[in-house]
Amino acid sequence: MEKLHPPAPRIPLSNASTAAFVILSMLLTAFVFLAVYPNEFQLQSLVAGGCEPRRLRSTNFLDPVALPAPDPQLRILIGVLTVPDSYQRRHLLRDAYFLQPNLTVNARIDIRFVLCGLTTEEQRVLVAIEILRHGDIMILDCEENMNEGKTYTYFSNLPGVFNGSTGGETAYDYVLKADDDTYIRLDALAKTLDGMPREDLYMGLFIPCKNITDRMGWMTGMAYALSWDLVEWIARSEIPRNHKTLPPHGEDVVLASWLRDASLGKNRFDMNPRMYDYYEEPTPCWSHDFIPDTIAVHKLKNDTKWAKTLDYFNLTVGLRPSNLYNIHQLKR
Template sequence: MKTASSSSSSHTFPVTASLCTPYLLLVPLGLLAVVLVIPSLGSSHVRSDGLGVLCRADAGGYLVAPGGGGDVTAAVAETKAVAQPKPELRLLVGVLTTPKRYERRNIVRLAYALQPAPTPANVARVDVRFVFCRVTDPVDAQLVAVEAAHHGDIIVLNCTENMNDGKTHEYLSSVPRLFASDPYDYVMKTDDDTYLRVVALVDELRSKPRDDVYLGYGFAVGDDPMQFMHGMGYVVSWDVAEWVSANEDILRYNDTHGPEDLLVGKWLNIGRRGKNRYSLRPRMYDLNWDMDNFRPDTVVVHMLKDNRRWAATFRYFNVTAGLQPSNLYHLAP
């Protein structure tokens, strides 16, 4: 259970239109008019357009288009007019975080931006989004709006910020509505203390079914080796997310309060969903106290709670391998 590119600016793989909701109400209207086409999570007319611009995929890596400046609608239309080969699979990665964690989000963006692209080209389209509940602090609202305008990778849900009081349910149940017009094959929930190696995960998913999938770090309960998946990061297929979204009993019985990863497993077990279960242990794991248990075949490493742990992770996986010598900086080896 939880203890807790050839574009300019971000970490996403070929990007779909990013989203925000009307809960950034404290952002000045002028900024909203420029950068937002706002879908409402509370409305029956939810749309999947919003912050950011569709960006063409190429073989070189992960792409994102900044949401600020210019005519967003025109840019989306222009990009849609360009024929794009259909990827073998599409994955949405939702990184659950909180508004004030600006430094951590910057680190996580870099963690994705500096990863190699899955091969062959167009084998996968992976979009990474940072997921908040309503942003109520006026300072955070302004800063998050600037962040969203620049990076185009923010989703704001219709909930009060929390970890184990319904946020994961809101995320999983909102995604099928928000992206109804352009659904993914898989939806992932992960956290901002998790380093996901995207190519490794894509390689795992390529051979898996596209329906009734529940994949992660299997947590054994009794004789069941995968009663639920650890909250460091787990993947469900699109149909499973749709089922969560449509299942009124989860809310009727107030079954969203408690350890979020255990509850997701409980819903799926009761509903007999996610029958295609895959545990990626030991390739998904917590980083230990001494930071000496990294694995070359890692899919996910969790518990990166501070910059020192992130630095150790980047060092092990040689994230700065492409850094060219320059007189502009002097870094210790």
């Protein structure tokens, strides 16, 4: 006798409709996110790629979609040497650079805050948050120092960090080392470098004052630029590797000695008076009042000096009136 099988259980119509509706809703949601917000699924890769060249300004997914910009004719990296605990200074610098007017030359300027290894749990967490939010931190394998080889570590690591990240092209035309108490006007910097040689370049504020022919001189540490070929030379040469320091001299004097010993950096450009210290008292040659065609102002050691500097260069010019504040009505 043929064995009878019990009939398959029937799903109530209401449950089947509910399941179909849920599945359809999930498929529709997935389609919308893939079609309308495809970049959302790349966020993690953007955060993790902190060592790859990218602009200082972080992506804002509320901004309208813009057409891709043409390839820059000039690529500049500014490495701001600082220390892990200087959170407030880094935030101020980000705002100061973010709010500058757009460049008038076809240039790309990337800014990185250069630290040595982290030493506390607080640093590990707070610096990690900065990396996730801004992607502009570079951590070197060294102990934090001012005159014990950090400059060499910075320059010598760059070719390896950016190797292959630009499809075989040179990563940058120029690399700057800058202090975190220096304010650099990016458009003035880009326009100046755009007219300079792309090789064997050494540019900054030269010491001794206005004596660029002095072979024993050097560019001050406020901010100076090297062409990319010199950065690659530092990475591979025995001269800097074996002479990272030269007590009692500072690291910027040492770098000048590397170039001198190798007969390099012959395209030297002194940016006096366009690079200078914040004026407080008469200083021979390199400290004076603000001037319109400034490239960099140095020794901004406190908020008052930063405020006066940024005010002179009209950084708050875009502030719009609002019922939420009256910032020009100061209480005395």
